Each structure stands twice: as structure tokens, then as C-alpha cells.
Amino acid sequence: MNEHTRPGRGLTLYAIAAYLYIYLPIFFLVLFSFNTSRFSVKMEGLTLRWYSDLFKDKAIWEATQNTLIVATTSTIISTLIGTAAAIGLHRYTFRGKGFSEATLYIPVIIPEVVMGIALLAFFGQAGLTLGLPTIIIAHIAFSIPFVVLTVRARLQGMDRAVEEAAMDLGANEVATFWRITLPLIMPGVLSGALLAFTLSLDDYIITLFTAGPGSTTLPLRVFSMLRQAVTPKVNALSSLWLLVILVALSLAQRLQARRK
Amino acid sequence: MLKTIRERPGLQGILLISPTMFWLTVFLLIPLALIVVISFGARGSYGNVVYTFKLSNYARLFDAEYAGILWDSIWIALLTTLACILAAYPLAYFIARSHPTRRSFFMFLILIPFWTNFLIRIYAWMIILRGEGVLNAVMTAVGLMNTSVGQWLFEQVQLYTPGAVLVGMVYEFLPFMILPLYTSLEKLDPSLLEAAADLGARPWRAFLRVTLPLSLPGIIAGSILVFIPAMGMFVVPDLMGGAKTVLVGNLIRNQFFTARDWPFGSAASMVLMALTLVVTLIYTRTFGFGEELVP
Numbered sequence: 001m002n003e004h005t006r007p008g009r010g011l012t013l014y015a016i017a018a019y020l021y022i023y024l025p026i027f028f029l030v031l032f033s034f035n036t037s038r039f040s041v042k043m044e045g046l047t048l049r050w051y052s053d054l055f056k057d058k059a060i061w062e063a064t065q066n067t068l069i070v071a072t073t074s075t076i077i078s079t080l081i082g083t084a085a086a087i088g089l090h091r092y093t094f095r096g097k098g099f100s101e102a103t104l105y106i107p108v109i110i111p112e113v114v115m116g117i118a119l120l121a122f123f124g125q126a127g128l129t130l131g132l133p134t135i136i137i138a139h140i141a142f143s144i145p146f147v148v149l150t151v152r153a154r155l156q157g158m159d160r161a162v163e164e165a166a167m168d169l170g171a172n173e174v175a176t177f178w179r180i181t182l183p184l185i186m187p188g189v190l191s192g193a194l195l196a197f198t199l200s201l202d203d204y205i206i207t208l209f210t211a212g213p214g215s216t217t218l219p220l221r222v223f224s225m226l227r228q229a230v231t232p233k234v235n236a237l238s239s240l241w242l243l244v245i246l247v248a249l250s251l252a253q254r255l256q257a258r259r260k
Numbered sequence: 261m262l263k264t265i266r267e268r269p270g271l272q273g274i275l276l277i278s279p280t281m282f283w284l285t286v287f288l289l290i291p292l293a294l295i296v297v298i299s300f301g302a303r304g305s306y307g308n309v310v311y312t313f314k315l316s317n318y319a320r321l322f323d324a325e326y327a328g329i330l331w332d333s334i335w336i337a338l339l340t341t342l343a344c345i346l347a348a349y350p351l352a353y354f355i356a357r358s359h360p361t362r363r364s365f366f367m368f369l370i371l372i373p374f375w376t377n378f379l380i381r382i383y384a385w386m387i388i389l390r391g392e393g394v395l396n397a398v399m400t401a402v403g404l405m406n407t408s409v410g411q412w413l414f415e416q417v418q419l420y421t422p423g424a425v426l427v428g429m430v431y432e433f434l435p436f437m438i439l440p441l442y443t444s445l446e447k448l449d450p451s452l453l454e455a456a457a458d459l460g461a462r463p464w465r466a467f468l469r470v471t472l473p474l475s476l477p478g479i480i481a482g483s484i485l486v487f488i489p490a491m492g493m494f495v496v497p498d499l500m501g502g503a504k505t506v507l508v509g510n511l512i513r514n515q516f517f518t519a520r521d522w523p524f525g526s527a528a529s530m531v532l533m534a535l536t537l538v539v540t541l542i543y544t545r546t547f548g549f550g551e552e553l554v555p
Binding site for chain 1: 272379495509533
């Protein structure tokens with residue numbers, strides 16, 4: 001790198017300001033989760049009361065459980081069938097391939113609210129009762145494209161000669177897949193799964209339209225808390241959520257570093 | 261059976277993709293087709309759908325009230341996209357030009373808030389922009405709230421104003437702009453800039469003639485990723501705009517939950533989808549589908 005390309009002082013100052021803009025709101029969010037005062041922005045004293053309130057909240061526990069059930073199930077299914085689709089699209093040419101690829105882009109490019117109402121209308125017409133299964137169905141539908149795109153990107157970076165070598169050495173297709181292809185595309189499959197899991201955890205809009213009574217997920221619960229009175233309980237919940245994400249991301253990064 | 265599959269590789273491809281296509285056909289294409297059909301229907305007296313073929317739902321969208329909502333939605337989505345480009349570009353440029361060992365850490369810092377729940381990010385700004393919130397306290401402490409300019413500034417972004425909605429939207433979608441921008445800026449070969457400098461181009465000129473055009477795919481991909489969700493967003497207006505800001509997303513949601521006029525809601529969502537598709541098509545036809553779209 002030489003003089004022309006290194007970031008200058010102005011740019012560095014801007015970057016510092018930008019990171020402050022990104023992190024200050026989160027800092028205050030966490031800070032106020034320890035505040036004894038319910039409404040004030042002055043720190044009047046430190047307390048863990050909001051955290052203990054949170055742990056006593058049955059509705060939160062139930063919502064957490066629902067969220068984990070939805071995210072795990074939809075991640076497993078969308079990763080399995082999405083990976084298969086990515087291999088099919090990468091390896092073979094067949095009739096309707098263009099149509100399949102176009103269909104895969106639809107969930108990426110239509111607004112979530114449209115997909116939400118479409119599924120709501122469809123489940124109504126099909127006579128399905130809204131609940132956890134309908135949420136899972138919806139989450140799989142919007143996660144698949146992201147799994148396919150991620151795995152396919154990995155396949156494109158892969159050298160086919162390795163597989164051909166395995167076949168030349170007498171391995172059949174099944175053995176080649178399990179022993180060569182799958183290990184090679186595994187990082188792509190894992191990051192696709194991670195993406196699907198996060199999208200599912202994060203989703204409020206589509207879940208709103210596909211959830212029924214008794215299938216409240218964490219984002220739905222958080223939203224109704226935000227519409228009611230301000231309570232530092234939400235701060236406590238957000239702080240814990242951040243902590244979990246931070247730990248998970250650090251672990252994922254460490255795993256990836258070890259792989260290299 | 262197995263033999264035919266092996267002899268016709270196309271069939272293997274179809275077999276591999278069929279579970280996905282089955283899922284997307286049943287739970288995406290058919291529901292969308294259903295919405296198209298419903299959008300031509302009429303609302304029954306109990307909020308049910310009467311299947312007819314009428315264009316009145318679409319005609320209603322041209323009433324001043326609803327046309328205004330559509331216009332506001334396009335406007336705020338465009339503003340959000342523009343603000344995201346302006347805010348994200350220098351940052352993405354900074355990360356792409358910093359030392360390679362630090363880049364992934366800087367990107368990691370961008371991604372942490374992105375991986376948390378988006379309601380949490382909205383809530384963080386609600387705390388700041390509340391009437392008695394952090395911003396007010398800080399501005400009071402430095403004496404800005406005593407001046408009319410300071411007060412005016414605060415009122416522009418105070419919670420439950422359109423300004424607050426814009427602040428929330430930009431914060432929400434900024435990572436979607438930074439990611440593709442960074443991807444395209446990182447690929448940029450620094451020797452091109454050296455060449456421009458050697459040929460006598462001033463840094464600004466080199467930026468305008470070399471860097472900016474080469475990062476265009478990133479800008480395009482980022483704009484699509486920001487504009488589409490911004491167009492349909494109703495959560496930010498709900499939580500940060502109070503009752504004052506109603507966008508097309510709110511309109512659709514209300515037709516399905518409170519007004520129970522599904523045909524009208526369907527027509528509105530058809531128009532919303534058409535608008536986003538047109539914008540996306542213009543982008544992609546002009547510039548090609550960037551691989552940057554993959555996060």
C-alpha cells in the first residue's frame with residue numbers, strides 16, 4: 001500500500017464518528033438496563049432488578065422457547081433442501097433452470113409485508129390454523145434463497161478437479177459426495193445455516209402475519225412491550241440478546257480461523 | 261430407475277432442486293397468485309373476500325389520501341437510500357483501504373449490531389430521541405436547548421416525527437449498504453489509482469473517474485437491498501413515527517388486521533411489489549445482477 005491508498009486523517013475521523021454513531025445507541029441501551037430509575041436518563045443507581053424481573057416473566061420464557069423451536073427447525077430444513085438445490089443448479093443444466101433461479105430471487109426482492117399477507121391469505125384458504133407450524137413453513141420459504149446463494153458461491157470457488165481425481169481413483173458418486181464435495185462446501189453450508197438462523201431469529205414482519213394465539217415469538221413479544229410503557233426490562237432483554245450474539249459470533253470466527 | 265437418472269444428468273439436477281421448488285411453489289408462488297386474485301375481489305360485509313373481477317381497489321389507490329401515502333413511502337425510501345449511500349461510502353472506503361489484517365475486525369464491528377434483532381436497534385434510538393431522552397439531556401447540558409436553533413433541531417428528529425422515522429430507517433439499513441460497497445471497493449486494484457496519479461490526476465479526480473465508477477455495482481446492490489425493505493417498512497413508522505407517519509406498509513397491514521379489507525390491502529401490496537420490481541429491474545437491466553447481493 002502506498003500514499004495514495006491509505007486512509008487519510010479526515011477519513012479516519014469520519015470512521016471514528018461513524019462507529020460512535022453505530023455503537024452509542026447500543027451503549028445507552030445496555031447502560032440503562034442497570035439504572036434504578038425507570039424513566040430518567042440520569043443514572044440514579046445500579047441495579048439488577050430488571051434482569052430478575054425478566055427471568056420471572058413467563059411470557060418471555062415461552063416466547064424464547066417458541067423462537068428457538070422455529071429458528072432451529074426452519075434452519076435445518078432450509079439448509080438441507082437449499083444445499084441440494086445449490087448443487088443441482090451449479091452442476092446441471094436442465095429445463096426450467098432459469099425459472100427456478102428467478103423464483104429463488106423472489107423472496108429476496110419482494111417486500112416482507114407482501115410475503116406476509118400472501119401467506120396469511122394462503123393459510124386461511126388452505127384451512128390451516130395459524131401457529132408454530134405455519135411460522136416454520138414461512139421461515140423456511142424466506143431462508144431457502146439465502147442458503148442457496150451462499151452455498152452456490154462456495155461451489156463456484158471450488159476446484160472440480162479434486163472430485164474428478166476421486167472418481168478416477170475409483171470412488172463412486174456417493175462416496176465422492178460425502179468424502180470430497182461435502183467437506184469442501186461445508187463452510188458455505190455452515191454460513192448459509194447461520195444466515196438462515198439469524199434471519200429467523202430476527203423476523204418480525206412475516207411472523208406477525210403467520211403467528212396465531214399461543215405462538216408468540218420473541219420479536220413479537222418485544223414489539224408489544226415497545227408499544228406499551230417504557231420499561232428497562234426491554235433494555236435487559238436487549239443486553240442479554242447482544243451478549244449471546246457476541247459470544248456466538250466470536251465462536252464462529254474462531255472456528256473459521258482454525259479451519260484456515 | 262437409478263440407471264435412467266445416471267444416464268440423464270439433467271434429471272439429477274431436477275431431483276436435487278425439486279424439494280426447494282416444491283416449497284417455493286406451494287408457499288410462495290401460489291400465495292402470491294392468490295393475492296393477485298383477491299386484489300380484484302371485493303370486501304364482503306363480514307370482512308370476508310367476495311371473488312369478483314373489479315378494478316375498483318386499484319382505482320381507490322389513486323384517491324388523494326392513498327396516493328399521498330404511496331408518494332410519502334417512495335420519498336422516504338429514496339431519502340433513506342440516499343442517506344445510506346452518503347453515510348456508508350466513506351466508511352466502506354475507509355475499511356477497504358485500511359490494513360488487510362484490520363479489515364475483517366472493522367467489518368465484524370459493523371456486523372455485530374446487524375446480527376442483533378432489528379427491534380432492539382429501533383428501541384435504542386427510541387431511548388435517545390424520546391422527549392426526555394438522551395439527546396434532549398445532552399443538548400440541555402451543553403445549553404443548546406435554550407436557543408431556538410437548538411430547539412428547532414431537536415424537534416426535527418424528536419420521537420414520533422417523520423424525522424425520527426428517517427433516523428431509524430437509516431440506522432436500520434446502513435449495514436445493507438456497507439456490505440456490498442465494501443465488497444466492491446475491496447476488489448478495487450490500488451495500482452489503478454497509482455496509475456491515475458502518475459498520469460497527473462488529482463486525488464479527487466482519480467476518485468470521481470476511477471474509484472466511483474468501479475464501485476458502482478456495490479452502490480447499486482446496496483441501493484436495492486436498502487430501497488426494497490424501506491418501501492415496505494411499517495415497523496419503524498409504527499414505533500418511531502407515532503400515528504403521524506403512515507406508509508404503504510402500515511396501510512397494507514391495517515387492511516389485513518384492523519379494517520379487514522383484504523382486497524384493498526392486496527391491491528396496495530400489488531402496487532408496492534410492482535414499484536419495487538420496476539426499480540429493481542431498472543437497476544439490474546442497466547448494471548447487471550451484482551454478486552454483491554449475496555451477503
